[in-house]
Amino acid sequence: MISVxxxxxxxxVRNGIRSILEAEADIAVVAEAEHGLRAAELAAxxxxxxxLMDLEMPAHDGLAGLHRIREQRLRxxxxxxxxxxxxxxxxxxxxxxxxxxxxxTSPPEEITAAVRDAxxxxxxxSRPVGERLVDAYLQGSTAPAPSARHLVERLSDRxxxxxxxxxxxxxxxxxxxxxxxSEATVKTYVTRLLTKLEVRDRVQAVVLGFxxxxxxxxxxxxxxxxxx
Numbered sequence: 001m002i003s004v005x006x007x008x009x010x011x012x013v014r015n016g017i018r019s020i021l022e023a024e025a026d027i028a029v030v031a032e033a034e035h036g037l038r039a040a041e042l043a044a045x046x047x048x049x050x051x052l053m054d055l056e057m058p059a060h061d062g063l064a065g066l067h068r069i070r071e072q073r074l075r076x077x078x079x080x081x082x083x084x085x086x087x088x089x090x091x092x093x094x095x096x097x098x099x100x101x102x103x104x105t106s107p108p109e110e111i112t113a114a115v116r117d118a119x120x121x122x123x124x125x126s127r128p129v130g131e132r133l134v135d136a137y138l139q140g141s142t143a144p145a146p147s148a149r150h151l152v153e154r155l156s157d158r159x160x161x162x163x164x165x166x167x168x169x170x171x172x173x174x175x176x177x178x179x180x181x182s183e184a185t186v187k188t189y190v191t192r193l194l195t196k197l198e199v200r201d202r203v204q205a206v207v208l209g210f211x212x213x214x215x216x217x218x219x220x221x222x223x224x225x226x227x228x
Contacts, residue, residue, distance in 0.1 A: 051076045097201050151196075
């Protein structure tokens, strides 16, 4: 059962989201919060799997709650749920360690699918947000920055493969299947990769991958071996 905390300052919105999620047999809403810090408190108390966090809330907004969750190193995946798809909001949420960005106008099936994807370790975006991110990437420079070349030079072939897979939003289990590695080995590579890239978490690694032009770089083909 996937345990979820729902954070929104409007009770009507919280009730609506709860109804959507609890119609699913594998999802349970364990708590509701009216602001971000309360959401972080409840996520810690219930050891929640996922937090659906409104971005704009009085007193303590969603980013404040996200920061607290990351500071406490809680295991919860955090999905920002908002009316706005503004670029600065999306970028701010990703830089702060959000695991996804959904619009409140998303259909119910997209919200429930997003909860499952976040629980599985994938990055999640509403279609309009994802399209804007792709457009922004395609309109950017196709040449990696000098700092990006330096980062790539610090990585082994296998670490580069893992980084590329992370940038596609793959979970550890999916990376394990693609690269023919155990999940434990994938976790080791991810930890080593984050250290070398000097980033806090896999979300920042993904953002850095797009900023650095990772997808323009040649990536070695996966080796059919269980060795790192």
